Amino acid sequence: MEDKRVSLKEAIAAYVHDDLSVAIEGFTAFICFAAGQEIIRQRRRNLTLIRMTPDVIYDQMVAAGVARKLIFSYLGNPGVGPLHCLRRAIEKGIPRPLEIEEYSHYGMVGRYLAGASHLPFFPLRSYIGSDMPRVNEQIKLVQSPYGDDVVAVVPPLNPDVAILHAQRADRFGNTHLWGLLGVQKEVAFAANKVIMVVEEIVDESVIHSDPNRTLIPGLIVDAVVYVPYGAHPSYVQGYYDRDNLFYLEWDELSRDHERVQAWLNEWVYDLEDHAAYVRKLGNETRERIRPGTAPAARIDYGAYR
């Protein structure tokens, strides 16, 4: 197999081009802020950004002007309040107008599932009685072919590029992930290109010692990128905590477009890469988000020779 290790700069330059659709997924956990910020740094334009929960990372990317369109299901700063930059873009067209295409969570999950398994649609029990199908004609209600039941259907979604974060992978991209699994597996299988960003590159033997934990096989991974703390201020289960303080501070800072631009200059444009960002965060922040330990009980797969 091919060694797929590259730097984040190389991976973004190779796969994320203007006008493409990009899904940086991760439900509260595993959100690859490092990749989003590298996309800002490389000044991509006209991207269609896809995420169930746009979170602060897409708030930053939209404020930086990289996006033309957003496909999503929940537009909030989780547990804190609204995403101010996204609201400015949608309500006032600042810094540029943003087209939106909106689903519910299960609708987005279903779109990834249909995309991953090459089905023309995914059926789900949702949307009946809601105004959502009225404003998004992609959502349809259909009669069951087996009786008088009615279900909603959503079309497949195959992002041009998925960027996912996880605890560890080998150099071929076989990836171990634990914690909130979100839609990491589904979007990886749905996307045309997959950039896998991890906290640790491990030997193949580590991956093979626990195959149930391999959510994403190297078969569908195009680039493997080592970026410690690459999800900050989101988190990686067992590696570091969510930086809730950052999310609360962003709520204040992001109310003002100029302050956001100053933040982007200080924390993105003026820094060489994510390693510089982590140095700038400093020991104090890294200590603050260091979790205690809670190891799983050992299991034995057995040897069968």
Add this chain to the structure above:
Amino acid sequence: MTELHPSNTEVYSPLEIMVVAAARALAGVRTVFVGVGSPNLACNLARLTVAPNLELIYESGVYGAQPARQPLSIGDPTLVTGATSVVSMADLFGLYLQGGLVEVALLGGAQIDRYGNLNTTIIGNYVDPKVRLPGSGGACEIAINAQRVYIIMHLKKRAFVEKLDFITSPGHLRENTSRQKPGIPGKGPQLVITDKALFDFANAEQEMQLVSLYPGVTREAISEKMGWKVRVATTLIETHAPTIEELAIMRKLSSGGS
């Protein structure tokens, strides 16, 4: 937390009696779909009082969470550590929620109408909104699939409205359009828990009706805060004030541990 009322020797805030009322409503319940904030607090209080077997389900993919701290978001890592099971969102929505395993779901919204329909999408016009709200998240399918829906909202005139700007999550829909039709398995909203009173939908029209007033709250105080002339249940009762024990557990929970 402006007005404070006495409970025997303790005083409590409108928010506190709302949380206590929500916890009591979960008596004997086995599975609850929960969000952060006061619903999370209510579920943890219920687990320590009236519903010892209550399993907390979060849309982030967690079944049987045992949070060691109050989570800021529904994706907090404390929900994962020590949980019974952590699954993909495809499994959570497909097998747990759509599979009918969620007994009660707690929902809220920016606007609610008399049939318990909820708006969390926009204020104003969809294409050119006055205020863009978060949208559905999982709320639309939760409202449709949970066996029962309990709504937790502060009673305010701009929230309890005659007509929603947008229906995100269906309640009992609208006059002459009952939810008893194919494709909606759940029974919909059964209870609205506010900071002033409780409402249910126990009438033929499944219209929200005032069923229980919190101590010291008048019927006039309720109608002042609603955008329509609210129906009143045949028997209107008064909610018991929070007990000293309920308040003590809740305050310990909200100040840290679980």
